[in-house]
Amino acid sequence: MATSEDSQPLIATLKKAAFHLKDAGIPFCLAGSFAVYARGGESVDHDIDFLIKEEDAERVLASLAEVGFRGEVPPEGWLVKAWDATEDGDLLIDFIFCPVQRPVTDATMQDTDIIAVNACHMPVLSATELMIHKVLTWSAHYCDYARGLPVARSLREQIDWPRVYRETAHSPYAHAFLFLIDRLGVVSLAETTALAAAV
Structure with missing residues (x-):
């Protein structure tokens, strides 16, 4: 998919970071809202998230510092940040190595497709x-299904729903979301649970 970089200044920063990470040979993949966008889906978020492995975090910041990014190591312990100084202000990229308590591994990096994001x-x-990451963000402190519905609806044919069911079964918020999208006609919960059990 293509979009105007005048109206989406984050796209230029995203492409700049991706180019330099590829040039440095650092494994990464696009995640979050722009990954949904790249797959032709709809997202209500407007941020840049890349997944990296934890052991590569220092190399990521060092590589991007060479091209003008300002790095930050926040106290959360599951990501590092890089800021790109642009005419539109400082634009942020999160480089996440442990999203929703799931460490990024080589297997994570293989669960990807090469897709053109604005060429x-x-x-x-x-x-x-x-979808799994989106679902597992919900808890007693934050549970906004309105942010997950557009993703489920727009990417439903690309999503392995039995896998989503299996890998989020411990979360009551995930189960409630699957029940909701079943009632909305997005997926069949009965079919999903049957296929999940058959594996």
């Missing part, structure tokens, strides 16, 4: 893993 080819996280 820049890069690895993009699978729709299934994107």
